[in-house]
Amino acid sequence: MDAQTILDVRDLKIDFHTEMGVTRAVDQVDFQLKKGRILGIAGESGCGKSVTALSIMRLLPKPVSRIVQGRIMFDGVNMVTLPINELHRIRGKKIAMIFQEPMTALNPVHGIGKQIMEVYRLHFPDFSPREMTTAAVRLLEKVGISDPHQVMKKYPHQLSGGMRQRVMIAMSLACEPQILIADEPTTALDVTVQAQILALIKDLQRTSGMSVILITHDLGVIAENCDDVVVMYAGRIAEKAPTTTLFKHPLHPYTKGLLTSIPSLAREPKTILPTIKGAVPSLLNMPEGCRFASRCPRVENICRKKVPQERRMDQNHTVACHLADA
Ligand SMILES: Nc1ncnc2c1ncn2[C@@H]1O[C@H](COP(=O)(O)OP(=O)(O)O)[C@@H](O)[C@H]1O
Ligand SMILES: [Mg+2]
Helix, strand or coil: CCCCEEEEEEEEEEEEEECCEEEEEEEEEEEEEECCCEEEEECCCCCCHHHHHHHHCCCCCCCCEEEEEEEEEECCEECCCCCHHHHHHHECCCEEEECCCHHHHCCCCCCHHHHHHHHHHHHCCCCCHHHHHHHHHHHHHHCCCCCHHHHHHCCHHHCCHHHHHHHHHHHHHCCCCCEEEEECCCCCCCHHHHHHHHHHHHHHHHHHCCEEEEEECCHHHHHHHCCEEEEEECCEEEEEEEHHHHHHCCCCHHHHHHHHCCCCCCCCCCCCCCCCCCCCCCHHHCCCCCCCHHHCCCCCHHHHHCCCCCEEEECCEEECCCCCCC
């Protein structure tokens, strides 16, 4: 693991045991998060973004899911095999996570102030109540809440979605984590609030120097906010590259398809957006070769027979496609 890498995920494989059988939701996933950078994980719903994120925090649902192979190296330790007491020293402190719907993560019966204080009580038991209040106020100011004392008196349902997400971000930052994992943090919000929350995350990243994993199904969000991007398809990585490279020079037919389906200002208003034909195959019934083969406009015989391995096309650009050429 080189000095620039803060999180190194190698050959991750995750199975779900369901009534229908065993499914491999994440297969051979391999990526590196660099210090002080924002890494985007993109892909359609169900492609394994959240499962990947939850595995980093060791929050996969038990007993239905299991990491069957791979390593997740952070700060010299493998998160996959870390004993639970050591895990508690990392989870929420050094690596924090925020989710799509803050309403489910906040406790509806307690006021915001009490919930933030609880974070301090848990992680900084030596703080006096006064120190906790001061720290909570400072934290809320940091996430752009101008009347923190008022907000602390409120209950989650009395706040807008955007405000609730700001509170969640504040709570996740209480311990000044080295990594923030944001799983579709703005999907439930309106477009203008979305932009504000993303700008906030970017700003906090810049001022704190932390590293961020930003998960989204929206490539527009990736283009505007991420330094690097991992494109996933049906549990596997299709393509990885710095964001500018990926947008200028996409190599995987799936990435190319996603890029043409982004709404563009240049496009005529009200024209129908191109979408990728067909649907993601079921994890219970995955084809033998490339998982994208059934939807791929360039499909050839080899694609249906052999799993494409990730190939390095350029220093930081990899693609898992038999037919891609640099
Ligand atoms: N609780 C669960 N039980 C069974 N299978 C699950 C469960 N959660 C996720 N999966 C499987 O893992 C796949 C990836 O899910 P997820 O990571 O949530 O996708 P997304 O990319 O939308 O975040 C799903 O398509 C599903 O097959
Ligand atoms: Mg998800």
